[in-house]
Amino acid sequence: xxxxxxxxxxLEDLTVAYGPLVALDGISARVAPGAVGLLGPNGAGKxxxxxxxxxxxxPRSGRVSVLGLDPAQDPLAVxxxxxxxxxxxxxxxxxxxxxxxxxxxxxxxxxxxxATSRAHEVLDYVGLGEARYRAVEGFSTGMRQRVKLAQALVxxxxxxxxxxxxxxxxxxxxxxxxxxxxxxxxxxSVHLVLSTHLLPDVERVCDSVLVVDEGxxxxxxxxxxxxxxxxxxxxxxxxxxxxxxxxxxxxEGGEGRDHDGVLxxxxxxxxxxxxxFTLAKSSGALVRSLRPAVxxxxxxxxxxxxx
Amino acid sequence: MPIHNQGYRRRGAVPAxxxxxxxxxxxxxxxxxxxxxxLIVLLALSFAPMLLEAPLLYGYIRYPEVVATVLWPLxxxxxxxxxxxxxxxxLVTVWAGTSLVADDFCTGALLVYLARPLTRLDYVAGxxxxxxxxxxxxxxxxxxxxxxxxxxxxxxxxxARGLAFVPLAIGALSLLTSFGLALLALAAGAVTRNGTxxxxxxVGMLVxxxxxxxxxxxxARLPLQILSAARHVVSVEHALFGGPGDPPLIxxxxxxxxxxxxxxxAGTLLWRRLKAVEVV
Numbered sequence: 274x275x276x277x278x279x280x281x282x283x284l285e286d287l288t289v290a291y292g293p294l295v296a297l298d299g300i301s302a303r304v305a306p307g308a309v310g311l312l313g314p315n316g317a318g319k320x321x322x323x324x325x326x327x328x329x330x331x332p333r334s335g336r337v338s339v340l341g342l343d344p345a346q347d348p349l350a351v352x353x354x355x356x357x358x359x360x361x362x363x364x365x366x367x368x369x370x371x372x373x374x375x376x377x378x379x380x381x382x383x384x385x386x387x388a389t390s391r392a393h394e395v396l397d398y399v400g401l402g403e404a405r406y407r408a409v410e411g412f413s414t415g416m417r418q419r420v421k422l423a424q425a426l427v428x429x430x431x432x433x434x435x436x437x438x439x440x441x442x443x444x445x446x447x448x449x450x451x452x453x454x455x456x457x458x459x460x461x462s463v464h465l466v467l468s469t470h471l472l473p474d475v476e477r478v479c480d481s482v483l484v485v486d487e488g489x490x491x492x493x494x495x496x497x498x499x500x501x502x503x504x505x506x507x508x509x510x511x512x513x514x515x516x517x518x519x520x521x522x523x524x525e526g527g528e529g530r531d532h533d534g535v536l537x538x539x540x541x542x543x544x545x546x547x548x549x550f551t552l553a554k555s556s557g558a559l560v561r562s563l564r565p566a567v568x569x570x571x572x573x574x575x576x577x578x579x580x
Numbered sequence: 581m582p583i584h585n586q587g588y589r590r591r592g593a594v595p596a597x598x599x600x601x602x603x604x605x606x607x608x609x610x611x612x613x614x615x616x617x618x619l620i621v622l623l624a625l626s627f628a629p630m631l632l633e634a635p636l637l638y639g640y641i642r643y644p645e646v647v648a649t650v651l652w653p654l655x656x657x658x659x660x661x662x663x664x665x666x667x668x669x670x671l672v673t674v675w676a677g678t679s680l681v682a683d684d685f686c687t688g689a690l691l692v693y694l695a696r697p698l699t700r701l702d703y704v705a706g707x708x709x710x711x712x713x714x715x716x717x718x719x720x721x722x723x724x725x726x727x728x729x730x731x732x733x734x735x736x737x738x739x740a741r742g743l744a745f746v747p748l749a750i751g752a753l754s755l756l757t758s759f760g761l762a763l764l765a766l767a768a769g770a771v772t773r774n775g776t777x778x779x780x781x782x783v784g785m786l787v788x789x790x791x792x793x794x795x796x797x798x799x800a801r802l803p804l805q806i807l808s809a810a811r812h813v814v815s816v817e818h819a820l821f822g823g824p825g826d827p828p829l830i831x832x833x834x835x836x837x838x839x840x841x842x843x844x845x846a847g848t849l850l851w852r853r854l855k856a857v858e859v860v
Contacts, residue, residue, distance in 0.1 A: 291859065327695055329858035349697040354594050357695035363688035367612060379604040380696040382595035391591065398588035424692060429591035461590055 279341055281306045281432065281464050282326065284490075287335035289318075289325055296321040298488040299335065305495070308458040308465040310475030312574055313485040319468045320360075322485065323434050326466070327357060340432055340464075353382070356425030360436040363421055364409035370396060371405040374423045381428035388427070395423045399453060415446035422453065432464040433457065439474055447474075454478045472570045484574060492573065499573050507546060508535045508566045513558035521556045530575065537566060601698050605706025613676040613714065622675060626668035626718045633661055633726055641733040654730070655742050655749075659821025661723045662750055666757040666813065669715040674783055676714070677765030679775025680707045681850070686773050690857045700854045708762050715758030723750045749820040757813055760843055764809070767846035770853035786810060805830055812839045 282304040289297040297318045313319045324330045326339050328348025337344060344351040365373050371392050378388030396405045399419040404412070409420055418438060425433055438454065439447040455478055457463045467479055475482055475496075482499065484492040492499065509529075511518055515536070519529045526541035538549065546563060553560045613619060639646075640654050652660070684690045693703050727746050764785075768778040792804035793811050805811050812835035819832030830838070 324858060327858075329694065349699070352695060352697045353596075355695070357691070359688060359691045359695075361688045361691075363692050365608070365689045365692070366683045366687050367615070376604065376608060377692055377696070378595075380693060380698060382598070382697065394588060428595055430594060461588075463590075 279306075280304055280338075281309065281340065282466070283336075283338040285336040287325070287337050288333045289321055289330055290333045296488055297325070297332075297485075300485065300488070300490045301335075302483055302490050302493050304466075304483060304493070305481060306464050307480040308454075308467065308478050310479035310482040310496075311466055311468040311485070312470070312472065312475060312482055313491075314470065317486045318488045319485060320436065321488075323357075323436060323466070323468055326434060327352060327355065354431045356428070356430035356433045358421045358425040358433065358435045358438055360440060362417060363424075364417070366410065367408070369406045369408050370401055370412070370420050370423075373409055373420065374427050377424035378427040383428055391427050391429075392423070395427050396420075398426070399423045400449065414441045415443070415449075418442060418446070418450060419453075422450075426457070426463075430463065432466065434466045434468070436468050437470075438467065439469070439471060451477050472574055476570050482570075496570070499570070505540045505544075505546075506566045506572065507538050507540070507549070507563050508532065509538045509549065509560055510535050510562040511553060511558050512561055513553075514556060515558060518553055518556040518558040521552055525552065532566075532572075537572060539572070602702040602706035602709065605693070605698075605703060606710045609680050609707050609710040612680065613710065616676055619672065619676050622668065622672050623718065626665060626672070627722050629661065629664050630722050630726065633657070634729060637726060637730055638733065641730065653742070653822070655746055655821050658723055658727065658746050658750055659753070659817045661726060662719055662753045662757070663814065663817055665719040665722055665754070666761075669718040669758060669761055670786065672714060672718055673711060673761040673765045674779045677711050677762060678769035678772075678778030678782060680711065680769060681766045682769035682773050682775045682778045685770065685853070685857070690854065694854075694858055700851065700858075703854065704766070704850065707766060708759075711762035711765065712755075712758045715761055716754055719757055720750055720754035723754070746821075753813070753817055753820055756816060756839070760809060760813070760839060763843050763846050763850070767850040770850045806838050807842070809839060809842050812836070812842075 280303045282302065284300050284302045286299050286301055287297055288295065288299050300318075300322075311319050311322065321330060325332060325337055326344055328344035328351055331345050339351050340354055342351045342354070365376065368376065371389070374395055375385070375388040375392035378391050379385055383391060393402075393405065396402055399422055401416060401419055401423065404416060409417065412420060418441070422435075422438065425435075435454070439450050442450060451474060454465060454467065458465050458478060458480075465478065467475060469475060479496060481495045482493065483490060519536075522529050522538065522541075525544075527544070528539040529536045531537075540546070540549065549563065550560050636657065640657065644654075684693070690703075694700065724747060727743065727750065730743060765778070765782055768782040768785075769775060772778040772781055786809065789804055789808035790810040793801060793808040796804050811830065815830050815832050815835035816839075
């Protein structure tokens with residue numbers, strides 16, 4: 274376990290490259306214990322970061338620490354305390370769910386009898402108790418996601434690395450998976466790193482976020498702190514030269530983007546809504562309606578990756 | 581109402597990994613192999629040549645002058661026997677070996693292994709170890725039993741007939757054959773990610789290079805001989821047991837070097853495919 278003062282993850286000027294391709298470019302971050310959302314568009318470096326945390330990839334430069342341990346120096350010590358749920362299918366051909374999860378426990382160091390009993394407990398926990406003797410090959414997507422979670426949990430890790438855990442799930446399955454993750458983080462006090470591009474999943478499960486894009490950290494911190502950083506936003510309906518209006522708004526330090534058919538506009542610092550009318554007029558546009566909006570995590574995320 | 585069991589409690593501590601880390605991998609690989617019923621038939625069949633070799637051996641011991649005029653010297657019988665057994669080991673490896681790694685690539689299980697406190701070497705050792713031991717059972721065990729029979733029939737001949745060194749030679753040749761076949765099978769499985777295709781690739785390469793080494797025009801024969809693992813094993817067999825017939829074209833030391841290069845290439849390929857799973 275980590276104590277409250279020591280970070281869950283500590284990245285110091287971390288650079289990871291595959292030959293000439295730089296996947297993580299000198300990133301630094303200090304992530305507090307708890308559930309952290311790792312956000313970023315495809316190709317941002319999320320999976321590379323997860324694999325660096327697992328000790329699969331050695332940094333070209335900089336330092337990384339997970340639960341106070343250096344995965345580049347001692348990957349096995351780190352992996353003892355980690356559970357990893359990969360994004361893609363992961364099962365062993367010919368094994369039923371219980372055999373697979375027990376085997377995963379044995380690989381992590383549990384003796385065979387304890388691994389078997391833990392496998393039953395964990396499968397019950399993730400809601401697969403009834404299906405424990407069925408071959409994993411025959412499972413639905415939702416069941417496969419849950420058996421992947423079970424194999425990651427079986428040895429009782431201190432930190433779970435979850436790569437797109439709700440990928441491919443229907444709404445009900447996604448809801449159940451998020452319930453599970455919330456319970457794991459809150460009741461069981463297992464730290465989570467949730468890598469996803471689904472912002473509502475992060476809002477529901479995580480305490481903090483780390484936004485990466487193009488191999489760099491774009492935003493980080495507690496979710497609550499990011500929420501308080503949200504600026505005044507308005508949903509605006511505009512007629513006329515919308516392009517010129519957006520360009521002028523951007524030049525003044527504001528932002529605007531399409532949001533469900535209206536413009537979600539973030540005002541420049543110190544502006545009131547009345548100045549928006551003036552700006553629209555000077556840009557050859559007309560504001561037809563304007564109402565206050567609450568900036569979502571998606572807005573915060575988009576703003577971060579557009580920086 | 582949450583679907584999960586809210587009575588679940590944590591274990592309280594992460595387990596310590598002690599002992600031979602590849603042991604669970606080897607255990608499962610063994611189970612996966614013996615679950616294939618045809619393999620049991622193959623294993624039983626691999627002992628069938630003994631039914632022919634045992635009367636031959638009896639003839640060697642009881643009527644040495646008569647037999648010597650029509651057959652090879654006694655130690656060479658063991659060398660030829662190992663080569664026959666190697667054929668069965670190849671069948672076992674093709675049947676059960678390539679899928680050991682290919683299935684893990686195909687089902688994504690490799691990440692389950694590699695995200696544990698295990699190294700790639702542990703993974704390879706677990707899979708390779710089981711296959712090597714199984715191949716040794718097929719190649720070395722029958723011939724060692726034959727040696728025990730020979731010594732039992734004529735203990736006084738142990739030194740006079742050159743039988744004393746035979747167990748060592750059987751062990752060395754069997755180990756070389758078993759290890760080589762197992763490594764080639766795992767590499768073929770890793771490259772193709774499909775057990776059946778991997779087996780076809782392995783058989784195709786062994787047969788192609790061996791047939792080419794024998795049948796190709798003399799100008800093209802040498803490169804094919806260099807790539808024929810089977811040729812090199814026969815060269816080493818000749819060196820160890822003084823094999824019958826024409827001496828091999830490649831000296832045993834060169835054969836060992838070529839085998840080293842072939843197996844080194846296979847090992848590198850396997851290693852890089854495993855590494856790629858961690859990175860990509």
